[in-house]
Amino acid sequence: MNLEKVIFGFFIVLAATLNFGFFIGELDNPIHHDVYELFAAIVVNLIATVLKFGDRTHIGAIHLSTSLVADLQLMAAALVWGYSVHVTGAGMTPDITAKVVSLSGGALFANVVSVVILIAETIMQKR
Amino acid sequence: MNPAAYESTFFLALRRMRAPLITLILIYAVSVAGLTLVPGVDADGQPTHLSLFHAFYFISYTATTIGFGEIPYAFSDSQRLWVIFCIYLSVIGWAYSIGALLALFQDQNFRNAVRLQRFSRAVHHLREPFYLVCGYGETGQLICRALDQLGLRAVVVEVDEGRVSQLDLHGLSADVPALAADARQPEVLKLAGLTHHCCRGVIALTNDDNANLAIAIAARLLAPGLPALCRAESAETANNMASFGTRHIINPFDKFGRYLALALHAPAAYHLLEWLTAVPGTVVEPHRDPPRGRWVLCGHGRFGKVMVSTLEQAAIPVTIIDHAPPVEDHERWVRGDGAGAPALLAAGIEEAVGIIACTNDDVNNLSIVVTARELNPTLFVVLRQNLQANQALFDAFESDFTVVPSQIIGRECLAILTTPLLVPFLGEIKQRGEAWASTLLDQLTERFGWEAPAVWSVHVDAAQAPALLDLLGSASPPPVPLGELMRDPHDRSQEIECRVLYLARADESTVMLPHRHTPIQESDRLLLVGRGAARRDLDLTLHNENTLAYVLWGREIPGGWVWERLAGRHARAPGSS
Numbered sequence: 001m002n003l004e005k006v007i008f009g010f011f012i013v014l015a016a017t018l019n020f021g022f023f024i025g026e027l028d029n030p031i032h033h034d035v036y037e038l039f040a041a042i043v044v045n046l047i048a049t050v051l052k053f054g055d056r057t058h059i060g061a062i063h064l065s066t067s068l069v070a071d072l073q074l075m076a077a078a079l080v081w082g083y084s085v086h087v088t089g090a091g092m093t094p095d096i097t098a099k100v101v102s103l104s105g106g107a108l109f110a111n112v113v114s115v116v117i118l119i120a121e122t123i124m125q126k127r
Numbered sequence: 128m129n130p131a132a133y134e135s136t137f138f139l140a141l142r143r144m145r146a147p148l149i150t151l152i153l154i155y156a157v158s159v160a161g162l163t164l165v166p167g168v169d170a171d172g173q174p175t176h177l178s179l180f181h182a183f184y185f186i187s188y189t190a191t192t193i194g195f196g197e198i199p200y201a202f203s204d205s206q207r208l209w210v211i212f213c214i215y216l217s218v219i220g221w222a223y224s225i226g227a228l229l230a231l232f233q234d235q236n237f238r239n240a241v242r243l244q245r246f247s248r249a250v251h252h253l254r255e256p257f258y259l260v261c262g263y264g265e266t267g268q269l270i271c272r273a274l275d276q277l278g279l280r281a282v283v284v285e286v287d288e289g290r291v292s293q294l295d296l297h298g299l300s301a302d303v304p305a306l307a308a309d310a311r312q313p314e315v316l317k318l319a320g321l322t323h324h325c326c327r328g329v330i331a332l333t334n335d336d337n338a339n340l341a342i343a344i345a346a347r348l349l350a351p352g353l354p355a356l357c358r359a360e361s362a363e364t365a366n367n368m369a370s371f372g373t374r375h376i377i378n379p380f381d382k383f384g385r386y387l388a389l390a391l392h393a394p395a396a397y398h399l400l401e402w403l404t405a406v407p408g409t410v411v412e413p414h415r416d417p418p419r420g421r422w423v424l425c426g427h428g429r430f431g432k433v434m435v436s437t438l439e440q441a442a443i444p445v446t447i448i449d450h451a452p453p454v455e456d457h458e459r460w461v462r463g464d465g466a467g468a469p470a471l472l473a474a475g476i477e478e479a480v481g482i483i484a485c486t487n488d489d490v491n492n493l494s495i496v497v498t499a500r501e502l503n504p505t506l507f508v509v510l511r512q513n514l515q516a517n518q519a520l521f522d523a524f525e526s527d528f529t530v531v532p533s534q535i536i537g538r539e540c541l542a543i544l545t546t547p548l549l550v551p552f553l554g555e556i557k558q559r560g561e562a563w564a565s566t567l568l569d570q571l572t573e574r575f576g577w578e579a580p581a582v583w584s585v586h587v588d589a590a591q592a593p594a595l596l597d598l599l600g601s602a603s604p605p606p607v608p609l610g611e612l613m614r615d616p617h618d619r620s621q622e623i624e625c626r627v628l629y630l631a632r633a634d635e636s637t638v639m640l641p642h643r644h645t646p647i648q649e650s651d652r653l654l655l656v657g658r659g660a661a662r663r664d665l666d667l668t669l670h671n672e673n674t675l676a677y678v679l680w681g682r683e684i685p686g687g688w689v690w691e692r693l694a695g696r697h698a699r700a701p702g703s704s
Contacts, residue, residue: 050148051149053145053148054141081180
């Protein structure tokens with residue numbers, strides 16, 4: 001067992017699960033989507049991105065790019081949330097909630113790709 | 128370190144930044160999350176919590192030590208307690224991250240990697256012809272300076288880092304990408320542009336024969352069409368290079384041996400050759416011709432052997448002074464140190480006509496010739512200079528010949544690279560005989576002086592003479608005599624200061640010193656000698672059709688479509704005037 005691999009897999013899967021946890025629920029119902037979960041998803045996604053730095057293989061490059069996509073989507077979601085709640089003062093209307101959640105849905109897709117690559121990489125291992 | 132290892136340095140650097148970056152992310156996450164959880168009070172005294180947005184804002188400016196105060200309401204004491212913790216945490220986080228980043232920038236491997244990256248990018252973006260120079264020693268510097276003066280680009284690979292950093296101090300007008308690396312590695316040569324489509328030649332000038340051999344092989348295999356010029360000081364290396372088809376092998380001692388042989392039997396031809404191949408910006412000083420009679424040679428090394436065989440071929444007797452003479456031959460050998468008068472006297476210096484000091488120690492050589500001149504002031508002195516640094520000493524002693532290997536190699540390289548026609552022309556000089564060479568030398572030096580002339584080639588093709596090619600390719604091309612082309616584009620009654628030495632036609636026929644009425648044809652190649660200004664004038668004539676028309680027929684062609692129409696240019700027959 002390789003500790004580095006454990007940590008790596010842990011953060012990638014955790015990023016996907018947190019993202020999924022935020023995404024699941026009715027699209028426009030703010031009660032189903034907790035902003036702390038979005039916060040946690042962003043933090044874990046950032047850590048997962050940094051963990052993917054410095055891998056010179058082809059798969060490593062794809063890994064990094066999926067993570068960057070997820071980061072971008074989640075930060076966009078956080079920006080929309082912060083803007084509507086604090087700048088315009090509109091609060092989490094169904095309209096805004098739908099926007100935030102669908103953006104995180106895009107990030108979820110990138111995270112799923114990341115997990116798929118992780119699984120594929122594991123299966124490709126001869127041992 | 129090879130380039131592949133350099134490349135992985137970048138990935139290693141990124142890996143090394145993982146821990147600091149994750150630490151920072153975690154510190155921010157913990158601080159922000161904690162701040163939203165700690166209870167506070169709003170302006171009305173009601174309990175409230177900071178939103179994630181405000182918490183992130185607050186932590187961002189606190190962690191970066193900007194500090195805007197407590198927003199949106201004054202903090203409760205429990206919030207302040209948490210913020211104290213956050214402040215120290217973030218200071219530690221930043222100190223660690225920035226420390227790691229600075230350590231990375233200081234890392235020698237990382238800096239080398241950055242340098243390599245910058246170098247390979249600079250080479251990659253070169254869009255003009257360049258030469259790859261391996262070895263930036265005395266010869267390399269000479270070549271780079273000359274290439275620079277000729278307006279050609281160079282890329283340098285040199286193993287010694289100190290010399291590479293000197294490059295900035297030499298004040299070359301064009302930027303010369305340089306890399307401190309071992310040119311024996313093919314990867315290094317590739318990075319330096321060996322396979323680049325603009326690379327015009329490889330020049331291997333390192334002081335290590337094996338390295339030059341490795342470069343020659345790499346050039347032969349990786350860029351087969353590219354001319355490679357390689358310095359080789361031992362005969363074995365030269366043979367080895369020749370065996371796989373290296374086109375230009377330059378052995379400075381061998382070369383000088385041939386110069387001396389030429390100077391012995393055809394002094395004028397030798398002077399002509401020296402003048403034509405002089406390094407740009409120098410003045411050639413005509414010296415007296417080497418006399419025939421008994422010569423004395425000190426130091427029977429690589430150079431000494433070549434000198435002895437040269438003198439023997441010219442049937443000139445020679446006495447050799449060396450520390451370790453072979454026992455069987457007592458006639459010609461004197462054991463001893465040439466720097467001392469006894470050995471020189473034993474070698475018969477008082478009756479000798481010339482002395483060759485060719486040990487590999489400059490001070491020794493100087494000491495030999497100074498002593499010898501005192502014993503016999505009329506001696507013809509051939510002096511070997513090993514280091515450029517001793518130039519001042521050699522200038523002060525007026526020898527007849529100073530052999531500077533780096534200069535010999537440099538001149539040879541430049542002649543081959545910039546004027547390919549010069550080599551067949553010089554070969555022809557040796558055939559023509561002494562009287563012919565003497566006449567030509569007098570004519571040329573009378574017109575252009577003893578200063579190093581500009582020697583260049585012109586190929587009548589689309590790149591070098593588009594205007595002339597258009598004219599020659601027209602339906603009924605007018606005859607263009609060489610002499611008419613050599614007129615001043617500013618005042619055609621004057622001739623420009625240059626002369627055509629050699630003409631090579633497309634059908635491989637050649638003309639030595641073509642007459643001024645010789646018509647020029649498509650795909651002709653010309654070898655010209657003259658002043659730099661003449662070269663620019665001729666370039667203008669060959670490139671600009673208006674100038675060409677003025678130079679040939681003294682007619683100003685109106686520029687622009689309207690004026691062309693008005694002047695009825697389309698109706699005129701070319702060459703009718």
